[in-house]
Amino acid sequence: MNELQLLDRYLLIGALLFGIGLVGFLSRRNMIVMFLAAEMMLQGVSLSLVAWGRFHNDWGGQMLVIFILTVAACEAGIALALVLMLYHRSGKLDIAFWQTLREANQPRYVDHLLPDEPVRPEHWPSLPTAGVEPRQPIEELIHRSHV
Amino acid sequence: MTPAGQIALATVLLAAGLWLQLPRGGGRGRALGGVLAAVAVGILLARVVQFNSAHPVAETVFWLLALTTIVSAVGAVTMRSPVYCALWFAVTLLGTAALLLFDGAQFLGIATVVVYAGAILVTFLFVLMLAQPQGHTYYDRVGWEPMLSACTGALLIGLLSASIFAPAEVGGDAVGWRADRVAADARAAEILNGEHMAHLGGQLFSRYLVAVEVAGTLLLVALVGAVAIVAQGSPPVGQAFQPDINGSRLGGGGGPL
Numbered sequence: 001m002n003e004l005q006l007l008d009r010y011l012l013i014g015a016l017l018f019g020i021g022l023v024g025f026l027s028r029r030n031m032i033v034m035f036l037a038a039e040m041m042l043q044g045v046s047l048s049l050v051a052w053g054r055f056h057n058d059w060g061g062q063m064l065v066i067f068i069l070t071v072a073a074c075e076a077g078i079a080l081a082l083v084l085m086l087y088h089r090s091g092k093l094d095i096a097f098w099q100t101l102r103e104a105n106q107p108r109y110v111d112h113l114l115p116d117e118p119v120r121p122e123h124w125p126s127l128p129t130a131g132v133e134p135r136q137p138i139e140e141l142i143h144r145s146h147v
Numbered sequence: 148m149t150p151a152g153q154i155a156l157a158t159v160l161l162a163a164g165l166w167l168q169l170p171r172g173g174g175r176g177r178a179l180g181g182v183l184a185a186v187a188v189g190i191l192l193a194r195v196v197q198f199n200s201a202h203p204v205a206e207t208v209f210w211l212l213a214l215t216t217i218v219s220a221v222g223a224v225t226m227r228s229p230v231y232c233a234l235w236f237a238v239t240l241l242g243t244a245a246l247l248l249f250d251g252a253q254f255l256g257i258a259t260v261v262v263y264a265g266a267i268l269v270t271f272l273f274v275l276m277l278a279q280p281q282g283h284t285y286y287d288r289v290g291w292e293p294m295l296s297a298c299t300g301a302l303l304i305g306l307l308s309a310s311i312f313a314p315a316e317v318g319g320d321a322v323g324w325r326a327d328r329v330a331a332d333a334r335a336a337e338i339l340n341g342e343h344m345a346h347l348g349g350q351l352f353s354r355y356l357v358a359v360e361v362a363g364t365l366l367l368v369a370l371v372g373a374v375a376i377v378a379q380g381s382p383p384v385g386q387a388f389q390p391d392i393n394g395s396r397l398g399g400g401g402g403p404l
Binding site for chain 2: 005006008009010011012013015016017018019020021022023024026027028029030032033035036037039040043046047050051053054057058059062063065066067069070071072073074075076077078080081082083084085087092093094095096109
């Protein structure tokens, strides 16, 4: 497999991951899912960087990915602390709840309340009763040997 | 069909497929969206598929990994339940880690599994368990402008893939890094050295030493910041910020700003 072909493949997969992550970040409203999508964009960039590093026979690509990992860890810590704080204040993970932070000339996002999801009857598994409970001799249950 | 036409077709199909897959108030058309997105990804990947029969096992493994990664990425973005999103994202991470291993980045492959899948994702799941209300919530079933965001993402993917393939197929002359291919094949692959960790560590602690120190400081600052954010705690119930559903404040003041 020649190096150029490998580079093409990795760049394409990286671009797909980045684009899919972008779609998720733009369209989802759950703060945690938005954050997952941002991490997915970082993954796409990492793949491209490693592929370029191999193509140019340089360690710089892998080094940059190591620092991406570090920054992603910091980002995860801070972001999850923030998400927890916001959840405690609002009781939901909805990013639209905080839209008072929008710019002054932006129109307000009006949330159309959806009809509730149709409730399907849930069938939980249940165990059949197997056999009968053996009768316990009462003396053995309450008997205590000398302590 | 010309290469540019194929990429344009893939872009349109991908936009439609992602739009149908995204949560937008109803669950209709998800299967159709999946098929459309799969066709689009297939068209894009077909531009780089030249099955190398010299290494059939390696090729098969590579394409399996690539498909796993992309399919689970779509799943992670489009699932209604955030827990399923996190689980699909875990599959994406494992696929990415395997792709990194395939590309010779051994340390990064393992570090991705350990740091991302092991630490970050588990923290996600903890926060989800702490913060997720009962059942599916309404904001997981609607999205911000699903059509616009799907179009944006698909356009970006189309542009990126066009620029990846452009020098070879559109311009005619191989320019830039594509002209470098012979040199790339002939280069002594120091990256693929057997003593991967030794070379990586040597580079990390010589040429990139300052960056390592800065990254360590960044971790420390982030730690302090996270503790400071959480230590403030939530305000008493009466003073909590309570905008109404359309985002305007109720009453006067009392908000966090």
